[in-house]
Amino acid sequence: MTTTVDLRTLRLRPGEVRRETLDVELEPFVLGGQRYEAMPGTIPVELQLSQASGATVFDVQLDVHLNGPCMRCLGFAEVERHVRAREFHDFDAPASDELHSDYVVDDHLQLSAWARDAVALELPEQILCREDCAGLCPVCGKDLNEEPHEHLERDPDPRWAALQGLLQDEDVR
Secondary structure: OOOEEEHHHOOOOOOOEEEEEEEEEOOOEEEOOEEEEEOOOEEEEEEEEEEEOOEEEEEEEEEEEEEEEOOOOOOEEEEEEEEEEEEEEOOOOOOOOOOOOOOEEOOEEEHHHHHHHHHHHHOOOOOOOOOOOOOEOOOOOOEOOOOOOOOOOOOOOHHHHHHHHHHHHHHHO
16 A cells, blocks of 8 residues: 655645654565565654745654564564655756655655655664674574584585695695
8 A cells, every 4th residue: 555645735835834644554675685574564654744945845754663584693683763854846846856856756745655765774784683693603504692603623615626626736746
């Protein structure tokens, strides 16, 4: 379900401010091949619209809680963010102008798309179960948070055998 706001019905006068709270459904995020969903799926978004010098100013605020797998150990991870964003839109500006918002299409503010993009910009580089997550063992795949260990004796990877042969040939010379 996409939430849009029909800007033709607003008819804001210069200096006038309107505030609305709208329920917006956020589509899941796919980061690093993993899926992260907002909980709950529909969140309240505070939208403020004002008219200033011929352009409309849009301000949005929302609180989001995302769940999904930890990017290191694949355990449960969650992240919470308070998101604020601002867009300007001058209906007379050309599409390439910075005063032309990409979220205004056919006189409708695409609030769902804008809210989702604003959240995406606030997400950390990695979503982790905890800051010091140790991840998975690269040898056996066990969770290093639950069972810290090291593999002292490792069999060499057979893909390196040809290089090992070259090294031995060099030692003979």
